Amino acid sequence: DTGVSQDPRHKITKRGQNVTFRCDPISEHNRLYWYRQTLGQGPEFLTYFQNEAQLEKSRLLSDRFSAERPKGSFSTLEIQRTEQGDSAMYLCASSWTVAKEETQYFGPGTRLLVL
Amino acid sequence: AQKVTQAQTEISVVEKEDVTLDCVYETRDTTYYLFWYKQPPSGELVFLIRRNSFDEQNEISGRYSWNFQKSTSSFNFTITASQVVDSAVYFCALSEALEAAGNKLTFGGGTRVLVKP
Numbered sequence: 001d002t003g004v005s006q007d008p009r010h011k012i013t014k015r016g017q018n019v020t021f022r023c024d025p026i027s028e029h030n031r032l033y034w035y036r037q038t039l040g041q042g043p044e045f046l047t048y049f050q051n052e053a054q055l056e057k058s059r060l061l062s063d064r065f066s067a068e069r070p071k072g073s074f075s076t077l078e079i080q081r082t083e084q085g086d087s088a089m090y091l092c093a094s095s096w097t098v099a100k101e102e103t104q105y106f107g108p109g110t111r112l113l114v115l
Numbered sequence: 116a117q118k119v120t121q122a123q124t125e126i127s128v129v130e131k132e133d134v135t136l137d138c139v140y141e142t143r144d145t146t147y148y149l150f151w152y153k154q155p156p157s158g159e160l161v162f163l164i165r166r167n168s169f170d171e172q173n174e175i176s177g178r179y180s181w182n183f184q185k186s187t188s189s190f191n192f193t194i195t196a197s198q199v200v201d202s203a204v205y206f207c208a209l210s211e212a213l214e215a216a217g218n219k220l221t222f223g224g225g226t227r228v229l230v231k232p
Contacts (some may be wrong), residue, residue, distance in 0.1 A: 042222030043206075043220070043222050045221070097218075102218045104162070106160035111158070
C-alpha cells in the first residue's frame, strides 16, 4: 500500500503568480485534509474533504486559496496571486474513518517559497 | 477552542539517555483524541500513536512510551535509550470526535529532539 504522495515537493515562484499543488491520498481513504506549516511551527488546518465534498474551511484560507477533490480521489490546492506570506510547507493527509476513530496519514509536503 | 502546548522547544541528549516530551492540552469536549507525530528532517509527519479520551492506560511500544493523565490534561511521551535516529521534531496533536465536523487536528508547536552520539 503506497502512502500519501504530493507533487511537486518544492516550488519557487514570484509574488503574484498562481501555483497549484496536487495530493494523491492512500487509495480508498475517504477523507483528505490540507494543512499549512510555517517554519518552527506546528501544522495548521486549512480545509478537508469527505469524498468529493469540501466540508470545512479554516479562516486561514483566504479568497486566493481554492481546493478541489474531483471524484473523491486526488485533490488540488491552488493559490492565486501568491504573496510572500504564503511561503510555507503545505501538507496533505488522508484517512479512513470508521465510526469516530480516525488516524490521518501525511504526505511529504510541498515546500513553497514566494520571492 | 482547542489548544495544545508543548513547552519544550528543543531538547538535546546524549545517545542512550532517556528523554521525555511534555504535552498539555485544552478542550471543552468530553470525547477527544490525542496523537503524537514525528517529523524527521525529510519533512514528512510520521504517525506514532492515537489515544482516545476514555482510555487512560499508559502504552509502551518498543523504546516509546506514553503517559496520559486526564486529571492534568497531559499526554507525555518518553523515548527510552535514545538513538541518533530519534533526532526529529515531535508534535502532539488533539482532535474532537465529531464525525460530521471532521477530525481536524490541532497541533502543538513541536519539540525538537537532538540526540548526539
